Amino acid sequence: MSVPTSVLLSRLSAAGYTFFSGVPCSHFADLFERAAESGALTDVPAANEGSAVALAAGAALSGQRAVVALQNSGLGHVVNPLTSLLMVNRIPVLLLISVRGHPDESADEPQHIFMGAATKAILDQLAIDWDEFDGTTSGLDRLLVRAAEAHRQEAPFAVLLRKGQLTPSAAGATPDAPDYPLSxxxxxxxxxxxxxxxxxxxxxxxxxxxxxxxxxxxxxxxxxxxxxxxxxxxxxxxxxxxxxxxxxxxxxxxxxxxxxxxxxxxxxxxxxxxxxxxxxxxxxxxxxxxxxxxxxxxxxxxxxxxxxxxxxxxxxxxxxxxxxxxxxxxxxxxxxxxxxxxxxxxxxxxxxxxxxxxxxxxxxxxxxxxxxxxxxxxx
Ligand SMILES: Cc1ncc(C[n+]2csc(CCOP(=O)(O)OP(=O)(O)O)c2C)c(N)n1
Structure with a gap:
């Protein structure tokens, strides 16, 4: 089951999120392209996932609601700003984490095996509230209510997504491809x-x-x-x-x-x-x-x-x-x-x-x- 990226973005915007950052994963379909063209979100491309969390924290300090999208391989970059910035200062940010190497799925590439098995345990260890997306619009709405509750307690919330749970939106342009001669x-x-x-x-x-x-x-x-x-x-x-x-x-x-x-x-x-x-x-x-x-x-x-x-x-x-x-x-x-x-x-x-x-x-x-x-x- 899956929802179109456009539905995710409109639900985020209805829930008051106005700031988007992150580093892409192939499982996010066209999320980054659509976020970039969305008038409702300020889209800030980050060089690494840790910076994305800090950028989002800056926006959150100004009173905005901020989302960070990352692959679970980027959790390593994020642990420091999660623990020593978000948790210690109680700054609420929503994390959308695509889980590569999910233990319930068929084998992924080897580089994802260890983090795939450890993702939930790492979030638990950091005392970050999280849940898995079930691929439905109503499931998404429930998760955003949970995120809002966490944010009221000034805490981050993480949503774990799997391959195929987002489908590309029909409309929308892809970014200009550079036309240099060599591949x-x-x-x-x-x-x-x-x-x-x-x-x-x-x-x-x-x-x-x-x-x-x-x-x-x-x-x-x-x-x-x-x-x-x-x-x-x-x-x-x-x-x-x-x-x-x-x-x-x-x-x-x-x-x-x-x-x-x-x-x-x-x-x-x-x-x-x-x-x-x-x-x-x-x-x-x-x-x-x-x-x-x-x-x-x-x-x-x-x-x-x-x-x-x-x-x-x-x-x-x-x-x-x-x-x-x-x-x-x-x-x-x-x-x-x-x-x-x-x-x-x-x-x-x-x-x-x-x-x-x-x-x-x-x-x-x-x-x-x-x-x-x-x-x-x-x-
Ligand atoms: C820490 C981390 N974040 C995100 C990813 C997902 N990822 C894999 S390859 C890649 C793109 C790398 O881009 P670039 O170095 O420009 O090479 P290109 O894909 O354009 O050949 C990304 C974002 C990852 N593997 N690890």
């Missing part, structure tokens, strides 16, 4: 063409990892599904620990924005063997193409300002090749911002069709000739 796949092919073959590639969550897997599934690839936003930090840790091995972080704009502070760490620590690539389609393509905020930011200038030794912005094949050739002969850290369009093949293979996460990790460590721990029999 993510084409940009990855060009980058791989000019790469030292020993380069360790760390790829970010979502379609970018699946594209790399489709194009060149090599042992030197570490597919980082999950932990969105931490791709460049993991790559930097590897580069710092293994200064003689070239390392490339294959990041997205959503992932890079999520923890942009790591760019300062990279500039500060100067791993000379690190190339940080951001494939910037100005959106979260993996969850449905919702707009990110990268269109109004210049990540290449951020990299320069943070102290990367070189930073290049490009959108054309020739410029990518030229930048990669320059990076191969000079000291890093290097930054490459590739402005790309949003197209992908109709079907993208999943890494899990060939590798378990642990299998991928072992193959990657073998390729580097490193085994930090003796592998156990499992996995």
């Amino acid at each position: 993510a796949g084409e940009a990855i092919e060009l980058i791989c063409q000019r790469l030292d073959p020993t380069t360790s590639i760390v790829s970010t969550t979502g379609f970018i990892t699946r594209e790399l897997f489709r194009i060149d599934d090599r042992p030197e690839n570490f597919y980082m599904q999950g932990s969105l936003g931490h791709c460049s930090a993991l790559a930097a840790g590897l580069a710092i620990a293994m200064p003689n091995r070239p390392v490339l972080a294959l990041d997205g704009d959503g992932g890079a924005l999520m923890h942009m502070g790591v760019m300062s760490t990279i500039g500060h620590t100067q791993p000379q063997n690190l190339i940080h690539v951001v494939l910037d389609n100005e959106s979260y393509a993996s969850t449905g193409g919702q707009a990110s905020t990268s269109r109004s930011s210049s990540l290449d200038l951020v990299a320069s300002a943070c102290g990367y030794r070189s930073s290049v912005r490009c959108a054309e094949a020739g410029d990518i090749l030229k930048a990669m050739e320059h990076f191969a002969t000079t000291r890093g850290p290097h930054f490459l911002l590739c402005k790309i369009n949003r197209s992908h093949p109709a079907t993208l293979p999943r890494v899990t069709t060939r590798h378990t996460p642990v299998g991928n990790k072992r193959r990657f460590q073998d390729a580097m000739g490193r085994h930090v721990l003796e592998p156990s029999a499992a996995g």
Whole structure:
């Protein structure tokens, strides 16, 4: 059972909510697009879920009712502002949490298993009142009454949603797709063409990892599904620990924005063997193409300002090749911002069709000739 996004938004607005923030999940159908065009809600796109809660708390302090939509993977970002901001100051906010890896559903991708099993227990542990949405309009109304009661006690309330419980609204535009010439796949092919073959590639969550897997599934690839936003930090840790091995972080704009502070760490620590690539389609393509905020930011200038030794912005094949050739002969850290369009093949293979996460990790460590721990029999 499901309700159209438009019904959810009109019920939220009837219940007095005027402020909306969050980070998309593919289970939210067109919620973010419709919230952005809704005249009744102030829509504020957040770089990560913790910021979304703080933004909502700011609106709540002004007397507005605020909603934050997030995937349960974002609960990790949210625990700090939930506990040390909302709970301690008694600031009411409504959380709409899409539950990936729900224990009652068929198996989800591995990165969702632990959080899927722990979501309700975490909310219980934090003493946050919550309930599951049953996919009906009357069920939604009941939950909003419960949320209003919680808010009267100056407390947050969480609604847990499952896959398919929201259906896209018939009307409404999708955000403008950027019309840069290259797709993510084409940009990855060009980058791989000019790469030292020993380069360790760390790829970010979502379609970018699946594209790399489709194009060149090599042992030197570490597919980082999950932990969105931490791709460049993991790559930097590897580069710092293994200064003689070239390392490339294959990041997205959503992932890079999520923890942009790591760019300062990279500039500060100067791993000379690190190339940080951001494939910037100005959106979260993996969850449905919702707009990110990268269109109004210049990540290449951020990299320069943070102290990367070189930073290049490009959108054309020739410029990518030229930048990669320059990076191969000079000291890093290097930054490459590739402005790309949003197209992908109709079907993208999943890494899990060939590798378990642990299998991928072992193959990657073998390729580097490193085994930090003796592998156990499992996995
Ligand atoms: C903490 C967290 N929040 C949200 C998600 C859901 N999610 C998975 S991929 C993705 C989009 C990432 O966007 P970007 O880095 O720009 O790459 P693109 O999808 O555009 O290739 C999102 C929001 C997640 N996995 N983890």
